[in-house]
Amino acid sequence: MWGGRFFESNAAIMQAINASIDIDKRMYAQDIKGSMAHARMLASQGIISADDAEAICQGLAQIKNEIEAGQFNFSQELEDIHMNVEARLKALIGEPAGRLHTARSRNDQVATDFRLWLRDQIDYTIGQISKLITALLDKADQHAEDVMPGYTHLQPAQPVTFGHHLMAYVEMLDRDMERLQDARKRLNRSPLGSAAMAGTGFDIDREATAQALGFSGPTRNSMDGVSDRDFALEFLAAGSICLIHLSRLAEELVIWSTPSIGFVTMSDKFSTGSSIMPQKRNPDAAELIRAKPGRLLGAFQTLAVVMKGLPMTYAKDMQEDKEITFSAADALDLSIAAMTGMVEDLTAHPDAMRAACQKGHLTATDLADWLVRELGMPFRDAHHVTGRVVVVADQKGCPIWDLSLADLQAVEPGITAEIFDVLSIDASVASRKSFGGTAPHRVRQAIAATRQRLARTS
């Protein structure tokens, strides 16, 4: 491609470090689409002839078929997808192929291809997250009334419903979708026509190519156009946060499925056995999801380090962007898909969850609140009295609601039998009616509202 001033070919080791074709061939469809839009624009601007543009587009279409049929011979010597495609075009159509690269550089070409690829990827990931949200909503719906211990510090805190707990993850994933949608807006500008970095002297129409490629418009500065990779960093950041969320759910599934807790059973499809211990069911998929965030976080950090301190404009360092982003995207997709399958196939055990509510005096806060409401006690004093009730219950080996009225009155004489109305697990859950609270009707409202939001955005 640059034979004009080069007399020796590259060293083998140079080819090994320089070639990116094994990675960037994944963008072949975007590369071809971008080239077709560019060729058509060049023709309508009178920069190349309509016949040449037609020959170019036909040749490119054939190349696409060859690649998809597995008949394309990718060459390391031709370095990357852009030059592989162009060389094949030359072989297929001859002279007009040489006109395609008018008013263009690989710098704006690769930036365009990568944005197009990542835009498809973001759309796919958003769709995947939306499926996971639906799976969680369906489970939350089934278990909107089923009580379980809610924890802080992994110590029993207050009763909640399993549905409410699952809906917490729906909120996280909802934000993940929003973050990706937001990143997509900034990504969706076309660098094509920035050329090498300064723009071009040819009378091109950047609006036309942007529109043909589904971008909202052209990037505004040619130097930024070829050197910006924020869109990839934003995707990796949003993907990292999403996987952090999935790893938390994965960890809970691991905890919930251990037999001494037994809140859920993972289906056979998402469990493995042990080669030595016949009784084992291991939550391998959940564990692997728990392990994946490092890949995304690592990818973000790797690309951030590639980009930091780079002078304007394009530098070959940036070629690393694709391998980093592609493999991170694969890890993200696989994790979301596996989590969706696990959640869909999960069996919850409401009896075990309810039984677990017997431990940990989960309604102690309700007792303290009652003292405040009915006896006018300052909350700090009520907290203290309740602490003493808990000590008595622990001494007797029962939950606070199984103490007799006499036991309670020995601690605080003002307590009446009405207290038992607020001490049960179900009463506690039903009383948490504040917006965003765990009362079953609130959980169902949250489910309905999320279903509506999803229907609007998809």
Ligand code: ARG
């Ligand atoms: N393969 C290169 C990349 O991915 C394409 C751009 C190369 N441009 C250049 N001037 N060497 O970054």
